[in-house]
Amino acid sequence: MKAARTYGRYLLLSLVAVVMFFPIYWMVSGSLMTRNEIILIPPHMYPHAPTLENFFLLVGHADFLRYLLNSVYIVSISTAVSVFTSLIAGYIFAKFRFLGKRTLFVLILATTMIPFQTYMVPFYVLTQKMGLLDTYLGIMMPLFVTSFGIFFIRQNSYAIPDDYIDAARIDGAGEWRLFLRLIVPMLKASTSALTIFQFLFGWKFFIWPLIVTSSAKKFSLEIGLQIFAAQNPLDYQLQMAGAVFGILPILLAFLFFRRQFISGISLTGIK
Amino acid sequence: MTKSKSAQLRFVYLWMGIILAFYIVLRFIPIFNSFRLSFFKWDLINPVKPFIGLDNYRRLAGDEDFIVAFRNTLIFSVFLVSLSLVLSLAFALTLQKKFRGKGIFETLYFLPYVIAVVPAALSWKFIYDPTNGALNHILGLVGVPKQAWLINDRLALGSIIAMSIWQRVGYNMVIFTVGLGEIPADYYEAARVDGAGALRIFRKITLPLLTPVTLYLLIMNTIEAFNIFTPVYVMTTGTQSAPGSVTKVLVMEIYQNAFRFFKMGYASAQSVCLFAIVLVVSLLQFSTFGRRER
Amino acid sequence: MKRSKKILVMILVMTVFASFLHAGGAAEKPKQKQTIQVWLGWPGLLEVFKKAKADFEKENPNVELEITAMNLRDFEQKLAVSLPAGTGPDIFITSEYIVPLYISAGLVSPPPEKVAQFIDKNFDALVKSVNRFSGPGDSKPRIYGVPHIGIARVQYFNKDMMKEAGLEPKAPETWDQLFDAARKIVKYDKDGNITRSGMSLRIFGGGSGIGEKFMIKLVQAGGSFLGRTADGGWKAAYNSEAGVDTLSYYLDALYTYKIDSFEAKKDTDAFVNGLTAFYDRELFPVPIIHKTSPNLSFGTAPMPGKVHRGTVYSTESYFVPKSAKNKDLAWDVVLFFQREPYVKAFFKDQGWIPPRTDIDFSDIFKIYPEYRAAFDFPAGYRLWLYPPLAQGDEIITKFANKIAEAFKNSALAGNRAAIRALLDKLAEETNGILKEAGILGQGPIVAPGDVIEAPKDMGYQYK
DSSP: OHHHHHHHHHHHHHHHHHHHHHHHHHHHHHHTSOHHHHTOSSOOSSOSSOOOHHHHHHHHHSOHHHHHHHHHHHHHHHHHHHHHHHHHHHHHHHHOOOTTHHHHHHHHHHGGGSOGGGTHHHHHHHHHHTTOTTSHHHHHGGGSOOHHHHHHHHHHHTTSOHHHHHHHHHTTOOHHHHIIIIIHHHTHHHHHHHHHHHHHHHHHOOHHHHHHOOSGGGOOHHHHHHHHHHHOTTOHHHHHHHHHHHHHHHHHHHHHTHHHHHHHHHHTTOO | OHHHHHHHHHHHHHHHHHHHHHHIIIIIHHHHHHHHHTTBOOOSSOSOOOBOTTHHHHHHHHOHHHHHHHHHHHHHHHHHHHHHHHHHHHHHHHTTSOOTTHHHHHHHHHHHHHSOHHHHHHHHHHHHOTTTOHHHHHHHHTTOOOOOTTTSHHHHHHHHHHHHHHHHHHHHHHHHHHHHHTSOHHHHHHHHHTTOOHHHHIIIIIHHHTHHHHHHHHHHHHHHHHTOOHHHHHHTSSTTSOOTTTTOOHHHHHHHHHHTSOOHHHHHHHHHHHHHHHHHHHHHHHHHHHHHHO | OHHHHHHHHHHHHHHHHHHHHHHHHHHTOOSSSEEEEEEESOGGGHHHHHHHHHHHHHHOTTEEEEEEEOOHHHHHHHHHHHHHHTOOOSEEEEETTTTHHHHHTTOEEOOOHHHHHHHHHHBOHHHHHHTEEOOTTOSSOEEOSEEEEEEEOEEEEEHHHHHHTTOOSOOOOBHHHHHHHHHHHOEEOTTSOEEEBSSOOOOSSSHHHHHHHHHHHHHHTTOOSEEEETTSOEEEOOSSHHHHHHHHHHHIIIIISOOOOSSSOOHHHHHHTTOBSEEEEOSTHHHHHHHHOTTOOEEEEOOOBSSSBEEEEEEEEEEEETTOSOHHHHHHHHHHHTSHHHHHHHHHHHOOOOOBSSSOOHHHHHHOGGGGGGTOOOTTOEEEEOOOOTTHHHHHHHHHHHHHHHHTOGGGTTOHHHHHHHHHHHHHHHHHHHHHTTOBOOSOEEEESSEEEOOSOOOOSOO
16 A cells, blocks of 8 residues: 555656656757658657757857857856845845935835836836947846845845854954955855856846847857747757757756755745 | 944945945836836937827727737736646645655756756747647647647647746745745644644645745746746747737737837836736735735 | 855856956957948848958958848847947848838938949849938938848749649649649648648738738738828728738638648748648748758749739848948948849848849859749739838737737638628727827828839849
8 A cells, every 4th residue: 555655656756757857858859850850740759860960050050159158158247246246235234234224125125026027128228328238248237236135145144143243343354354254154055045046047037138139249048049049940950959058058057066056046935 | 443333334335335326227217217218208219209198008008919918917927826836835745755766856846947948948839839749749649639739829828838837846846845844843743643634734734834935936926927028939939939919928018019119118108017017916915925924 | 065165166267268258359359440330130141241241351451341140120129229329330231111210310321423323223123113212301212222132922832742633833823723722732631630731821920920921912912001091191901802802811721721720830841841832932941942852842933813913022222321430431342242243142042132133143043943933023913012111010010910810710711791890990900000100191092002013124134
């Protein structure tokens, strides 16, 4: 009876796992087919004569390596900036008193309720006035602050005992040194959680780069891939190869740091 | 001591000043302008940008495209949020106990969340392809007739909802797992001693104690659902894909008005509506579920 | 938590690596050269432009051409932002329905005499008649840009399928012939699903594509999309008998004769894979079909018709904005692109027709005889042109989205009164957009706004 239930659970879990994994499998399988195989009806559920030629063809079609570098560049810098601004603002909100603190915090928190999509139009006009359309800075800009990050770091900073901070001050540490040498290391777990969260968020951020970039030189991987797919609507096998290339960097990072990803993301839910 | 106090103040005002400056430029001004633009007839090319009061809002009420987009977004949000929460809670409960292979399942369920949206949408679009997609083939094996998943009125929105659930469920599951882990084990013990069944324990202990986590997920998922754009954009581009209006959502409508027809003022009025809806729904959820918590 | 450090280090390394490459790219560019920026909305053309750029820079070592090919929507968007701000390119390539907006705002500069003469001498009558605009201070419409492409959509037909159905492998000339052939060719599986469609209709996908294909049928039915009123205004004209015929064409194909369906594969994708017998498109699929399905026996031809035979025609030209720093140099670059080898390369590999009357394309026709169909207009051929209105895209996109809804309504098939009522309702929306723009005409329509008869003599100097 118990064994039956265990098997039943495994069966159910595996069934769901198959569904969850299938889109990734389908992408990889399609990327290994030739054009003649991928258009067959009924479709082959696995490549009967797997080939890597699509990945070589990709190189000739679009500058995917450049897109990848652009993505890494854009997302890394914007993540670094946003994690930094969150750390310093979250820490200050948790541990200092100053004029207008409550008002400012409420204002900042309120913006979590206002999605970027609702003010992207004026943001675009502003970017145009600043002369930053189609520049890396313009693409990264909206990601430089995150209200969620500030809130998250503030909550976690409360756990740092005030005595600790005071003791360091008595030892003569300057505020900046104190922040870098004492606070940041103590917030390491939340920092890496926030880094992962922001990195994923930045990587998936689509609508803004779509609007603000116009030259292929500055396409992120997501934009480059979408435009590539739109330009090669007949070549499913190339689209799938591009898609595999598009998920590979994050997928590798995820498989490598699986624990950190999951535990990091799980931290972001606690308030 | 005073020296240290003034050093502290300098530190605080310097950095808070910088943060505030960031916020003014990157958030407050654009948000304010979103409201302001909505009272103007504002496009990029025409140098004349007259103030037209509430005209943009008046037009919204009779704009069929906006109403369709609104309806679709509402359907999308209701189904995505409810289904993904129920499913992810079920996953989290199943994966709560330790057993062999748990890590593998957890990883596989979480995997779609880390996949970038464009590649995922491309793969799903191919799965949904009526002629040589996998879904029709697999369903055909059990006798289900071929369907045009992304084109048929009754299926298109549901097909995109399915894809979005697939992407969201891993994140929700992980957050639920944390919430479940925080419920003290002796609560369960006590209930079991009282002779409560599994279902009763779930209703009387798990669900109430999970309320803060559920509320957080509810609000986060709702905000995201209302702002859905990428999968719709990817799946509705090209000759083999969904027609514009069947899957048109609010952000798609804003994008089109602003960046294709260059009607920035009108698009801003739509943005303000989107903002108002998200705000009202979030507050509603907060007051309904948040109160029960107390 | 050792691993979290690893993540941070890894991200840092990647950042440094990426910025290094970017910095390297930026540092290479010496600044003394004169730069001419060229923007276009068709990335497919980039290959040929790259070749032309290399040749031009060899001849003019102190000039650098910077050619940026964008996705069409991005291109239009970027143009709209930068031209009024004076930060645009030195040369841009766009269609006759995008440019009037900029010309009337005085943002485009007319060509110098030398270029005007070149256009007058070497281009076909059609492209010259379509591309006349009035800018500020012009007493009569004039040509502003050097035409690059002039393209009429053609019909594609699968010869083997026609033969198999016992038909002569010859393009249909009337709707009746087309429907007749399609009905003989269509195939179903045991459940009644189409496995090979008789014709591929554009019934879903992006709005403008649906709109354009609808216009082809509308012209053939003897209608026009927009009409002109006596006061010079514009008005929806598709809510007419011709409009009803056009929508019926789709509904009959889908529901009465079942020669196409929503589930069947569409367009070039279907045609190259032998899943449909007829469809309408530009010429660019020709080389693609030859490449991907070398054994497919197919032909192209001018479109069939009901009242008239006819199709959609549109153009692309090179323009130089007022804000260009060195206009003379920019026009020299434009003329350079008009040299025979590049013009032929655009045509041969991409299927974009250069409307040049002085260049002999016979060698290209030998390789791709299918290209001829876009040149050989039958007598009385009608052409639908994009209306030169800033609101054109919005009107057509919104119309297309609504008409796509109607395609799904099987109850409409055969019910002419209901179709007419639907078109009348759509026309209200179209007229609403025109009214908002201040160009809605009053009174009855006196002339078609977007349909012309093709000139009898195009002026080709070769045969």
